[in-house]
Amino acid sequence: AAERFRIAPRCRGRVGLRGLGRRLPGGQMLLNLTFGIDLIAAVREFTLTDGDFAATDLAMELLYLAEANAAVTRELRGLNMRLEGARIAAVEEAMTDPLTGLRNRRAADLFLERMCSAAAPFGLLHLDLDYFKAVNDTLGHAAGDFVLEAVGRVLRDQVRAEDCAARVGGDEFIVVLPGRTDPQMLQAIANRIIRRLSEPMEFEGSPCQVSASVGIVRSNDFAAPDAAQVLAAADRALYAAKHAGRSQAILLGCNAG
Structure with missing residues (x-):
């Protein structure tokens, strides 16, 4: 045998x-x-080469099968990468405000909920544009969109990669700043944003002047902050800034909730 x-x-x-x-x-x-x-x-x-094998040897057929298998594997790998890229792009699109390029309301809510669940310290700015309605009424919605796009650029320029800047309403925005709870620092960031937004802008040769009022809250001013509680406090701080004369930022004090 x-x-x-x-x-x-x-x-x-x-x-x-x-x-x-x-x-x-x-x-x-x-x-x-x-x-x-x-x-x-x-x-x-x-x-x-083929000539190095006997005519009855299946070596070349096996090589062809191996090459075909490798080609299919490469194609499947490429397809998986494209599908994953499409999935990531779809998720990104679902979390992005198309006009400003900032995060949208859904993304901001998820980000804030994660921060609260982790009991991580953060500051939050709630911005509302001043005089934006006048721009829309006098120059039209195209001018309003132009202003909103400019706001998006300003906020992206003023925040870090780990921050979350989002458009949460027509002319309302929030900025969540992980790790930033110092009152003077938060006030300085808000004032810097207000100054940038107050700079003169022109749309098709016409001036469109806006500014912003900002409400500021800090997570460490809450015993056990949750997203709804923090947003409600930020809204109260924004309301106070509006009624104090606009174009300013107000930090809601201790025991905000």
Whole structure:
């Protein structure tokens, strides 16, 4: 009966052989050798061609199958990457305000809920544009969109990558600032945003002047803050800023909730 065997290379990583052997009279042996699972490595290492194999050898068919399998695997990998890219893009689009490029209300709510659930310290600015209605009424909605786009650029310029700046209403915005609870720092950020938004703008040659009122709250002014509680307090702070003369920021004091 034929005996199965495998010839292992002395150097690790080199091509091995496997096959069948049959003992013959006179101490001789008839061998039928194949590269087995090392076929692809052997073809690559020794630059073998179809002529190096017997006509009855299925080596080339196996190589074609291996290449076809590799091609299918590459295509599937590429398809998966494209699908994942499309999924990420869809999620991003669902969380983005298309006009300003900021986060939308849904994204802001999720971000704020995560901050509250983690009991992480943060500051929150609630902005409402002053005189925006006058721009819409006198220059039209195209001018209003122009102003909102400018607000988006200002807020993106004023926040860090880890912050969340979002448009949550027609001309309302919130900015969540993880780790920033110092009153003077929050006041300075709000004042800087107000100054930037108050700079003169022109739409098709016509001036469109706006500003902003800002309500400020801090997570550490709540015993156990939740998103709804924080937003309600920020809304009260914004209301106070509006009634104090607009174009200013007011920080709601301790025990905001």
